[in-house]
Amino acid sequence: MKIFKNILFLIVVIVSIVFSNSSCERDDICAEGTPTTPFLIIKFIDNETQIETDIKRPSELQVRAVGFDSIIDIGTVTDSIMIPLRTNTTSTAFEFTINSDTTNDTTPPNTDIISFEYEPIEEYVSSACGFRVVYNAITANEGEEGDDGDWIKGITERTLNVTDETAAHIFIFH
Amino acid sequence: MKQLHIYLFFISILTSCLSFSQEEEKQLTAKDTLPPGEKYGLRVGVDIARIIRSSVEDKYSGFEIVGDYRISNKFFVAAEIGNESLIRDEENINVEGSGSYIRAGIDYNTYGNWYGMQNSIYVGLRYGYSRFDQTLNDYIIFTGTDYFGENEIIEPVTRDGLNASWIELVLGIKAELFKNIYLGANVSLRNMVSEKKPEGFDNLYIPGFGRTNDFSQIGVGYGYNISYLIPLYKRKR
Numbered sequence: 001m002k003i004f005k006n007i008l009f010l011i012v013v014i015v016s017i018v019f020s021n022s023s024c025e026r027d028d029i030c031a032e033g034t035p036t037t038p039f040l041i042i043k044f045i046d047n048e049t050q051i052e053t054d055i056k057r058p059s060e061l062q063v064r065a066v067g068f069d070s071i072i073d074i075g076t077v078t079d080s081i082m083i084p085l086r087t088n089t090t091s092t093a094f095e096f097t098i099n100s101d102t103t104n105d106t107t108p109p110n111t112d113i114i115s116f117e118y119e120p121i122e123e124y125v126s127s128a129c130g131f132r133v134v135y136n137a138i139t140a141n142e143g144e145e146g147d148d149g150d151w152i153k154g155i156t157e158r159t160l161n162v163t164d165e166t167a168a169h170i171f172i173f174h
Numbered sequence: 175m176k177q178l179h180i181y182l183f184f185i186s187i188l189t190s191c192l193s194f195s196q197e198e199e200k201q202l203t204a205k206d207t208l209p210p211g212e213k214y215g216l217r218v219g220v221d222i223a224r225i226i227r228s229s230v231e232d233k234y235s236g237f238e239i240v241g242d243y244r245i246s247n248k249f250f251v252a253a254e255i256g257n258e259s260l261i262r263d264e265e266n267i268n269v270e271g272s273g274s275y276i277r278a279g280i281d282y283n284t285y286g287n288w289y290g291m292q293n294s295i296y297v298g299l300r301y302g303y304s305r306f307d308q309t310l311n312d313y314i315i316f317t318g319t320d321y322f323g324e325n326e327i328i329e330p331v332t333r334d335g336l337n338a339s340w341i342e343l344v345l346g347i348k349a350e351l352f353k354n355i356y357l358g359a360n361v362s363l364r365n366m367v368s369e370k371k372p373e374g375f376d377n378l379y380i381p382g383f384g385r386t387n388d389f390s391q392i393g394v395g396y397g398y399n400i401s402y403l404i405p406l407y408k409r410k411r
Contacts, residue, residue, distance in 0.1 A: 006349045009293055017345025028264055030316060037317040065322070072321055087325045088313045121329075124248065126374040126388040129316045131327075131375075 007087070025174040030129035035164060036134040039082035043168035047153040054172060055079040058151075061098040066093040066113065080168055087133040093143070096172075098151050104142065112152045115142030116170075135162040141171055209407035213292055214244045217356065219401020224258065233261040236296045237380075240358075240399045242281060250281040252298060254397075260379040267313045269375065275382025277342060291350070292403075298344035302364065304382045307334035308372045332374030339363045342391065354403040355388020359396070366391040 030036070046056035063072045063083055072094075086092045093172040099107040102106040118135035125132050140155045154173035162169050198203055219237035228235045236258025242250040252370055259272030279300035312328040346360025371377055377386055386395045 006291070006293060006351060009347075009349055022283070030266065035317060039318070065249075070321070084319045084321050086318055086322050087317060120375075125316065126385075126387060127262070127264055127267060127376065127378050130264070130313045131315050135313050143363075 007093060010113050028128055030126070033097055034125065035132070036125055037084075037131055038088060038134065038162050038165045040085050040138075040162060040170065041165060041168045042081055042137075042170045043080040044077075045171050045173050047173040050173060052171070058098045058174060059095075060099050060101045062095075062097045062107075064097070065096045066095060082165070085116060085118065085120075085162075087116050087120055090119060091115055096152065108148065110148045110151045112147065113146075113153065114149055114152070114172075115141045117141065121130055136160075136164050138169065178274065190273075195226045195356040198335070211410055212247065213403060213405045214409055215406040216243050217401045217403045219358075219399045220355070221254070221397045221399045223396065224256070226249060233263065235259055238397070238399075240397070240401060243370045248283050250283070250296070250302075251279075252281045253278040254300075255383075256382060258295040260385075261311070262378045262385065264378075266316055267375075267378075268311040269378040270309045270311060270380060271377060272308055273304055273336075273377030273381040274278065275302060275304035275306075277302040277382060279342070279344075282343070282344075284353050290366070292356075293347070294370040296344070298342075298360075300344060300362075302342055302382050303337070303344075304339070304380050305335075306338050306377075306381050307332055308375070308377055308379075309333075309337060310372075310375050331374070333374075336370045336372060336377065338369040339367045339384060340383055341406075348395075348401075351404075354405060356401045356403060358399045358401065360399075362397075363367045364393040364395065366393065376390045389400060 007143055032147055035070070036079055044056055044058050045052060046054040057077060057079065061074070061077050063074055064070070065072065065079065072083050073080045074083065083094065093113055095111050095113055097109050098113040099109050102109060116138060118138040122131050122133055137160060140157055142150070142152060144157060152172055152174050154169045157169065158167070159169045178255040216237065218241045221240060224236040224238050236256060238254055238256030240254045242252035244250050254277045255275070257274045259270060277300040279298055281296040281298040283294040284295045285293060285295040309330055309332040311330050312326060315325040315327070317325070331352065342362050342364045344360050344362045346358060348356045348358035348369070351357050364382070369377060379385055384395045386393065
């Protein structure tokens with residue numbers, strides 16, 4: 001009888017442990033809002049006044065990375081856009097095209113190329129998100145003027161390093 | 175799923191023991207007439223959950239020796255030493271933690287046994303120390319967009335000479351299945367005291383402590399062990 005009592009004892013306690021141990025916490029999904037690799041924020045300013053608050057919306061803007069086929073989804077442009085930079089190279093070049101929609105009007109599209117150069121620095125974030133990259137010492141260089149002329153009149157870097165998404169990093173005057 | 179496997183395993187052990195119990199009954203009832211006395215001695219054993227897990231799970235290997243020594247009616251000095259390694263293959267990162275550990279402390283038996291029985295439901299306190307290394311096998315740069323494709327870096331980096339210490343609260347049971355053979359189960363709640371992190375990333379698995387959490391210093395663990403009591407002397411309660 002003794003062993004039977006012992007086994008009964010084990011079962012009762014184990015069952016109570018199983019029931020008290022069934023909750024678990026999920027920490028394997030990278031939570032939204034976690035500061036990961038920042039997007040580059042570009043703000044469009046009126047070149048005539050050159051005042052920071054004088055926002056000039058580029059019409060029908062399309063952005064595409066040089067060497068890539070698809071167009072970057074920048075949503076509806078109000079005053080600024082957010083675009084990704086390559087994390088495994090030290091520069092990314094983009095084609096900025098205005099008046100890209102040619103179906104209904106006569107204004108021809110105009111494409112300017114801007115190349116961003118930077119030093120990508122890897123940083124550990126968390127077990128859920130892995131690593132991120134911040135871009136140190138970013139510089140913007142306008143490519144050579146094409147046949148269609150330049151619509152971008154000037155570029156300035158507003159921050160030395162791109163580490164977060166709180167404010168615009170680049171101003172484009174047009 | 176891992177937990178479930180362990181529970182299933184434990185239940186299967188219990189059922190196999192139940193079938194044994196029929197034959198053992200007569201012998202054991204005879205022993206109830208022994209003069210009253212509580213057995214004192216050194217109890218040593220192994221963690222069976224870690225052995226099973228090592229054989230069924232590719233990403234884990236581990237071994238743990240458990241032991242306790244009864245110092246009074248209710249108190250035991252207890253310790254576990256072990257070695258384990260686990261690969262945490264997360265969505266964006268793959269890290270292996272590997273090393274050795276020791277946990278030492280006391281157990282307090284809260285269970286008032288029936289006459290002649292040597293079972294325990296105990297609470298324990300431990301101090302744990304682990305020496306280990308972490309290997310970053312591969313990782314992905316988290317960008318929030320797939321425009322440029324995934325940037326996965328596969329360049330294993332090992333950081334050794336790391337350590338961690340923690341305090342631990344244990345809840346467990348031990349039951350004498352056969353003469354001097356005990357089967358035990360326990361759960362632990364651990365709180366990190368100190369941690370030497372690898373340069374450039376983090377400890378994702380600490381041997382003896384378990385998985386670490388991004389947001390807290392808390393760790394949990396469990397063990398199932400089988401042990402043998404080396405009886406040294408008997409003493410009345």
